Amino acid sequence: MEKFQRILLVVHFFIVIFLLGTLLNDYVKPSSFPLLNLLSLAFPVLIIMHVLMIIFWILVQKKTALIFILFTFFLIHPARRWVNFSGKSKDAANLKIVTLNGHSGIMGEKAIQSYLNSVNPDVVFFQESRFYKHEILNLKDLKYRYKCFIVELHSKFEILEAGSILDNPLQGSSFYADIKISDRKIRLVNVYLEPFRFNKKMFKSNVTISTFGQHLNTFENIFLVHQGQVAIIKKFLNESPYPVILAGDFNAVPNSYEYYHLGKGLKDVFMEVGNGSSTSFHDYKFPIRIDYVFCSREIKPISYKVDRSVKISDHFPVIAEFKID
Numbered sequence: 001m002e003k004f005q006r007i008l009l010v011v012h013f014f015i016v017i018f019l020l021g022t023l024l025n026d027y028v029k030p031s032s033f034p035l036l037n038l039l040s041l042a043f044p045v046l047i048i049m050h051v052l053m054i055i056f057w058i059l060v061q062k063k064t065a066l067i068f069i070l071f072t073f074f075l076i077h078p079a080r081r082w083v084n085f086s087g088k089s090k091d092a093a094n095l096k097i098v099t100l101n102g103h104s105g106i107m108g109e110k111a112i113q114s115y116l117n118s119v120n121p122d123v124v125f126f127q128e129s130r131f132y133k134h135e136i137l138n139l140k141d142l143k144y145r146y147k148c149f150i151v152e153l154h155s156k157f158e159i160l161e162a163g164s165i166l167d168n169p170l171q172g173s174s175f176y177a178d179i180k181i182s183d184r185k186i187r188l189v190n191v192y193l194e195p196f197r198f199n200k201k202m203f204k205s206n207v208t209i210s211t212f213g214q215h216l217n218t219f220e221n222i223f224l225v226h227q228g229q230v231a232i233i234k235k236f237l238n239e240s241p242y243p244v245i246l247a248g249d250f251n252a253v254p255n256s257y258e259y260y261h262l263g264k265g266l267k268d269v270f271m272e273v274g275n276g277s278s279t280s281f282h283d284y285k286f287p288i289r290i291d292y293v294f295c296s297r298e299i300k301p302i303s304y305k306v307d308r309s310v311k312i313s314d315h316f317p318v319i320a321e322f323k324i325d
Helices: 001-026 034-060 061-071 076-080 111-120 200-203 211-238 257-262 269-273
Strands: 084-086 096-100 124-127 144-148 151-155 161-166 173-181 182-192 242-250 275-277 292-297 299-308 318-323
Touching: 001 034, 001 257, 034 061, 034 111, 034 257, 061 173, 084 242, 096 111, 096 182, 096 242, 124 144, 124 182, 124 242, 144 299, 151 182, 161 211, 173 211, 173 275, 182 211, 182 275, 211 242, 211 257, 242 275, 242 318, 257 318, 275 299, 292 299, 292 318
Parallel strands: 096 124, 182 242
Antiparallel strands: 084 275, 096 318, 124 151, 144 151, 161 173, 173 182, 242 292, 299 318
16 A cells, blocks of 8 residues: 555656646747647646545545645646636626637538527637638628638627738638727737647547657647747737737647737636636547637626537537626
8 A cells, every 4th residue: 555655646746747837838938848738738637637636645644635735726727727617797798709610611501600690699700611512601680791711700890900910821810800899999809720630530540659759740840830820919919909809719728838828918708707617629528628718908708608508510619798898
């Protein structure tokens, strides 16, 4: 038993080191150490293991448990990016948005249109809009539209100005669109960072050292592409003359380099008013959050919901409401 506890103690310390290592993504660029960003993908599993081990130490060795509980205080904020309980604001919202990666309409274009019309949003942020039969979503009451490569936006409010931010269609897309609500201009920024282009079949086959190395190399290359894209988008956000709502598919999980740097200076709406799990990508049997909504400090979030009642894409729709004064 003592030998088992010593081994478990060493394993637990490494788990804590890996968890704390994800915090360094706020400071270390992928170009310097890309594998550090890979740790953020394992965060949900690592934090579950950490909690289970603490329960074990409480039962057999309370002093050891206390040490690991102290480490946990540094992990509460990162964990809330995955699972959060914040309640819902009682204020009335005057802006309702939906962000959805449509998976190119593979799971049904009509189902996507029907769902979005039933939700009755004021603005739709759409990614992977390469529909096979229809070039444009037909959404009622959303008569204003802007499209840039495979991302588009539909709005009830007039689009005053719009333009591309990322202009390479082979490496993700991003654009901005300015609207006016309650006599206040708001800049909407739709983001779709370069995808990894993995599929489930690639992981179901026997993983050899060679294929593992290939997957690892793919992650590293995409992290480097993301670093450049994040720099362009972040510079644009910092120079915005208006409050910003940033939404879309980041193809990056919480506590990653992409999350820290795109969200810097903004509010993660899920952490402000979200409840439960933030997981938005359901194609793998693994908790993955890659869809986000951020907003400027001047904007008040009212609610945030990952709608798991429908499967119209490999992503769940994310619905957020705001109060714009």
